[in-house]
Structures are given as C-alpha cells and as structure tokens.
Amino acid sequence: SERLKNIRMNDSRKDIVQLTREWPPGYGGIERVVHELASYLEAPVFSLDAKGMYKAKIDPLTSTYKRIRLPRVIIGRIAVPVPSRPFMALLQRNNPLLVHLPCPSVLSIAIFIRIINPKREISVHWHAFLETDNSPTGLLTALYEKIAITFSKLATRVITTSPTLKDELIRLG
Numbered sequence: 001s002e003r004l005k006n007i008r009m010n011d012s013r014k015d016i017v018q019l020t021r022e023w024p025p026g027y028g029g030i031e032r033v034v035h036e037l038a039s040y041l042e043a044p045v046f047s048l049d050a051k052g053m054y055k056a057k058i059d060p061l062t063s064t065y066k067r068i069r070l071p072r073v074i075i076g077r078i079a080v081p082v083p084s085r086p087f088m089a090l091l092q093r094n095n096p097l098l099v100h101l102p103c104p105s106v107l108s109i110a111i112f113i114r115i116i117n118p119k120r121e122i123s124v125h126w127h128a129f130l131e132t133d134n135s136p137t138g139l140l141t142a143l144y145e146k147i148a149i150t151f152s153k154l155a156t157r158v159i160t161t162s163p164t165l166k167d168e169l170i171r172l173g
Contacts, residue, residue, distance in 0.1 A: 015043040016096045019110070021079060021103040023053035023069070025061040030100055030127050033161075037098070038065040046090050048072050048079035048105055072105075079105045096121035096156070102130050104144050111151055121156040124148075126165060149173070 018034055024045055025035035038045045044066040071084040081087050091113060099110045101124055110122055132142040149172050152158045160166050 016041055016098055017090070017093055018043060018045045018098045018100065019047075019090065019106055020045060020100045021048050021050050021106055023047045023049040023051070024067065025063055026053060032061075033125065033127070034100060035061060035063060039063070044068060046070055046086065048081065048103075050074065050077075050079040050105075081105070081109065091116065094120060096123065098123045098125055101126045101148055102128060102144075107144070107148050107151060110155075111147075114151070114154060122154075123157045123159060124152050124155045125159045126152065126169065127160070128162070129165065129168070 018038060020030065020034045022028060022031045022034075024031045024038065024047065026032065034045055037043065042065060046068045047070065049069045049072070068086050068089075070081045070086050070090065072079045072081045074080075090109070094117070097110070097113060097120060099106050099122065101107060110124070113120060114122060126148075129145060130141045132138045132145070149169070152169070153173065158169060160169065
C-alpha cells in the first residue's frame, strides 16, 4: 500500500496500464486485485473479457477507472485478441504495463509488446502457478509456465503476494 502510494505520487509518467484476462471488478481474486490497483492508481485496465462480463452491466463493486475491452475470439479456453483500435492503443502506449498471470493470452500480448517496444516497462503480477500433469493439457500448461518464467526474467519487476510462489519463482531464477 505504501509502495503503491509512492509509485502514484512520485511517478511523473501518466497511468500505469493493466492487462488482464477477466473484466474487473468481477468475482475472482485476480479481478479484485486488478480493481483495487486500478481504483487506487486511477489507472486504465485493458481486458480480454474472457467470460463476456462487460455486457452484464452490473458490477459487484463500483469502478471509477477506465475499462477497455479488447475485442477477441475465444478458442477453447484461450482468448485471442483481434486487430482493433483498443488493441492497437495498448500496443502503441509507452506507459508502464502491469500484466496479470497466469494467462497464456496475457503472456502472449506482453511478449509481443516486449518485442515491438523493448524499452517499455512491463511488470508481471503473478498470482498463482497452474496445475500440470502428464495429459496433453498438462504438458501445454507446463510449457506455458516455462515460457512465463523465462519472460518474467525480462520483466521490469515481478510481483506476487504468495510467499510460496515467491520462493518458487526465486528458486527457478
């Protein structure tokens, strides 16, 4: 909380932009973290809106920050952004970007942004590891996590509130 206050007060740049899979404030833990950060920092949120919640018109909490829905197609459980003005706006910004993992779509966008704008600050807020097993889905999940770990080494910072996840990320380098 104190660190967020310092970021907000001492940062001469405009908004920190967030990217998430779901539409905040939502009902899940990640959406609530996104909501709290956006409310406090008065920062816009780009969302893939994987569950189509923006149409609900009823939010569980009041949101005063700007929410921008990225047009997307859903393939299985993956939300794939389609070329659009909001997507281009996200790519072209120079504001610091805070991405929320785990999410393959969000990770892919963050990697793409890192490639086209290597100097842009990208922070990763890593909420949890995903379960893996020997099934095809489990193997793809394990591959995703290896890519996420590699990308996090290129990120400006990695944030987590889980001591267990923090210890594991440190162990993995």
